[in-house]
Amino acid sequence: xxxxxxxxxxxxxxxxxxxxxxxxxxxxxxxxxxxxxxxxxxxxxxxxxxxxxxxxxxxxxxxxxxxxxxxxxxxxxxxxxxxxxxxxxxxxxxxxxxxxxxxxxxxxxxxxxxxxxxxxxxxxxxxxxxxxxxxxxxxxxxxxxx
Amino acid sequence: xxxxxxxxxxxxxxxxxxxxxxxxxxxxxxxxxxxxxxxxxxxxxxxxxxxxxxxxxxxxxxxxxxxxxxxxxxxxxxxxxxxxxxxxxxxxxxxxxxxxxxxxxxxxxxxxxxxxxxxxxxxxxxxxxxxxxxxxxxxxxxxxxx
DNA sequence: CTGTGTGCAAAACGTTTGCATGCCT
DNA sequence: AGGCATGCAAACGTTTTGCACACAG
Numbered sequence: 466x467x468x469x470x471x472x473x474x475x476x477x478x479x480x481x482x483x484x485x486x487x488x489x490x491x492x493x494x495x496x497x498x499x500x501x502x503x504x505x506x507x508x509x510x511x512x513x514x515x516x517x518x519x520x521x522x523x524x525x526x527x528x529x530x531x532x533x534x535x536x537x538x539x540x541x542x543x544x545x546x547x548x549x550x551x552x553x554x555x556x557x558x559x560x561x562x563x564x565x566x567x568x569x570x571x572x573x574x575x576x577x578x579x580x581x582x583x584x585x586x587x588x589x590x591x592x593x594x595x596x597x598x599x600x601x602x603x604x605x606x607x608x609x610x611x
Numbered sequence: 612x613x614x615x616x617x618x619x620x621x622x623x624x625x626x627x628x629x630x631x632x633x634x635x636x637x638x639x640x641x642x643x644x645x646x647x648x649x650x651x652x653x654x655x656x657x658x659x660x661x662x663x664x665x666x667x668x669x670x671x672x673x674x675x676x677x678x679x680x681x682x683x684x685x686x687x688x689x690x691x692x693x694x695x696x697x698x699x700x701x702x703x704x705x706x707x708x709x710x711x712x713x714x715x716x717x718x719x720x721x722x723x724x725x726x727x728x729x730x731x732x733x734x735x736x737x738x739x740x741x742x743x744x745x746x747x748x749x750x751x752x753x754x755x756x757x
Numbered sequence: 758c759t760g761t762g763t764g765c766a767a768a769a770c771g772t773t774t775g776c777a778t779g780c781c782t
Numbered sequence: 783a784g785g786c787a788t789g790c791a792a793a794c795g796t797t798t799t800g801c802a803c804a805c806a807g
Contacts, residue, residue: 575720585712590743591739593739595737
């Protein structure tokens with residue numbers, strides 16, 4: 466996502482209105498590396514903006530997504546998660562605690578589709594999800610077969 | 612997923628009962644490359660087994676997932692999709708028509724986490740999702756800026 | 758002043774659960 | 783015969799929608 470300032474400019478330019486709620490959402494997202502869900506944002510926002518509604522959070526996330534200013538992540542089957550970081554990066558998900566780590570690495574080298582597919586699919590983007598365990602969870606799990 | 616025969620053997624061995632519904636689900640999944648959702652399976656199954664219920668489909672998918680006989684895919688934020696193909700492969704999703712293509716290629720070479728993360732995360736598995744357009748959709752979309 | 762954006766409540770959607778009945782073993 | 787599996791209906795959490803009011807432009 467661009468800076469709050471730039472986002473405001475973009476939205477204005479496109480005829481969107483800048484409301485206090487939208488501003489608050491932009492601010493909550495700027496530099497946010499927690500891959501929040503709509504609800505997490507809502508809860509965080511409510512502290513400073515007690516009147517904000519779920520609807521507005523959803524609406525604004527949708528708008529930002531449509532404008533390509535945030536990414537919707539397909540890592541959590543339970544709920545949608547959003548990432549304002551548009552730079553090329555990937556994610557590692559701890560299957561134990563659910564923590565999502567950013568993986569900054571350029572893997573694009575060598576990631577080309579096999580010949581058969583090259584003729585029937587044009588890749589615009591790709592995402593790599595690493596599944597495993599963070600060391601926190603690996604160490605705390607000393608031994609149990611449940 | 613193993614063959615229906617083998618799955619039946621595995622389940623029997625573990626004390627699960629082999630019901631006509633479960634058999635039908637195994638058969639519907641065997642060799643299925645459509646990455647079906649629970650609902651798609653349910654609809655397909657109902658043709659031959661009009662009495663089958665959503666609950667049973669969900670239950671059985673869960674069982675197969677727990678046994679590691681099918682994979683749950685994180686590609687569609689709307690609903691969970693299942694893949695009986697356990698061989699190492701990835702997916703390409705057409706953002707236009709939603710078609711999901713299998714990508715058979717060994718990308719593991721060179722896909723290691725950056726140093727900082729290596730110490731805090733242990734990768735068990737990874738999945739690559741390619742996003743783009745299938746040529747079908749690319750060609751039918753001759754021109755429009757909407 | 759106009760119309761987009763907001764917030765509420767209700768609905769929709771995919772999925773899970775509780776429970777009585779059925780049927781595999 | 784016993785107990786797990788089934789199917790129904792209700793509950794659940796997330797997301798969407800309809801609508802009256804508010805407020806940014």
